[in-house]
Amino acid sequence: MDLKTMFPNLTVMWTRWSDYHVISQYGMHFLVPTPDATSLTYDCTQQPGSLVADALDLGRQLAANTQEADSLCASFAAHYGLLGLDYTGDTYGAAQGYELPASMCPLNSQKYGDDLGQFQMTFIELYQHFCTVRGEEYPAAGSKFLDLSGVLNYRLTCGQTPQLIWQTETLKEVLYLFYAALITDGKPTLKVCKNCGKVYYNPHAKSEFCGTKCRNYYNVKAFREKQLGHEESSFSSI
Structure with a gap:
């Protein structure tokens, strides 16, 4: 599916920082840019397949209760940026000089941060939904916790040749939109x-491996198992 054809004029400029870490604030944990991180603003709609696949694979690893959860989340954020979860902003509090929680600081600023628990759960739930699609997991009867939904805003320009401009405000909205498509x-x-169970994106119908290394490893392993089976069969027939 050509998403640019499906959603023409969809452009979302998003900021990612070069490095992230976890901080504790007001009894909560936030994923925020490091003090010495540098910023890069980019169009996060340019590589939908890679974005979705990397998000799903992060969810797979987080669902396995990996001890490297914080570093995995920081690595994803350094590559794509934070999700912009439940951003509300608080210009009044900032104007009064209050120290705001990271999630209430200006979006995409160096002080802004996503709640770590919500950040991780977003990817886990996305991966769980993917598993239900593949028939590997089944939600409880009447359960809606795996349902994904969102609102896609648009703007129609005026003039003799009006254009439909799709508008999203956060990376999470872009991720959900592309995953749904x-x-x-x-x-x-x-x-x-x-071979390794990694989630990856590949438009080729016959693709079965995330890379050459996994394909070669799997084929060698299968060959050795086949050879071992022949040897055991020959030994038992003696």
Whole structure:
């Protein structure tokens, strides 16, 4: 599915920082840019397949209760930016000189941060939804916690040739939109590596591995298991 054809004029400029870390603030944990991090603003709609696949694989690793959860989240944020979860802003509090929680600081600023628990749960729930699509997990009867929804705003320009401009405000909205488009496509492009289990994006129908290394490792392993089976069969027939 060509998402740019489906959503023409969809451009979302988003800021990512070169490095992130976890801080404790008001009894909560936030993922924020490090003090010496540098910023880069980019169009986060340019590589939808990579964004969704990396998000799903992060969810897979977080669901496994990995001890490297914080560093994995920081690495994703350094590559794509924070999600912009439940951003409200508080210009009044800032004007009064109050020290605000990271989630209430200006979006995409060096002081802004996502709540770490919500950040991680967003990816875990996205991966759980992916598992239900693949038939690997089934939600409880009547459960709606795996349902994903969002609102896509638009603006219609005026003049003799009006244009429909799609508008999203956060990376989370972009992620959910692209995931919804890819997962409902008739030609599956979100794959699970046959060897390591990593979620990856590949538009080729016959793709089964996330890379050459996994393909070679799997083929060598399969060959050795086949050879071992022949040897055991020959030994038992003696």
